[in-house]
Amino acid sequence: MIIKILGPGCANCHNLEKNTRAALADSGIEATLEQVTDYGEIAGYGVMKTPGLVVDEEVVVSGRVPKPAEIAELLAARA
Template identity: 75%
Template sequence: MKIKVLGPGCKNCINLEKNTRAALAELGMEADVEKVTDYGEIAGYGVMKTPGLVIDEEVVLSGKVASAAEVADLLRAATK
């Protein structure tokens, strides 16, 4: 599984990455987590409000910081 956290490195982006890593740990899942800070690449995903979360090249979240529990739900849905 490949996960990308999209954003320029702001506090919200950092918190989303932290919550994503916490959700992975809670679920006992392993994934490559990458931070994407390039505005062109972020826009390429169609994300205009950061932070954004991409799981296996599918945008699953944009414009808000999801809690670890919300990210865990997104991860479970992505593995079905």
């Protein structure tokens, strides 16, 4: 599983990464976590409001920071 955090490095982007790492740790799901900060690449995913969460090239969340439990549910559905 490849997970990408889309955003310029703002506080919400860091919070999304922190929550995603917590969700991975709690669920035991193994994944590669990447940061995408290039605006062109972010726009290529159709995300106009960051942060964004991409799982295996599918945008699952954009414009908000979900709690770790919600992220764990999203990841479990794709594992």
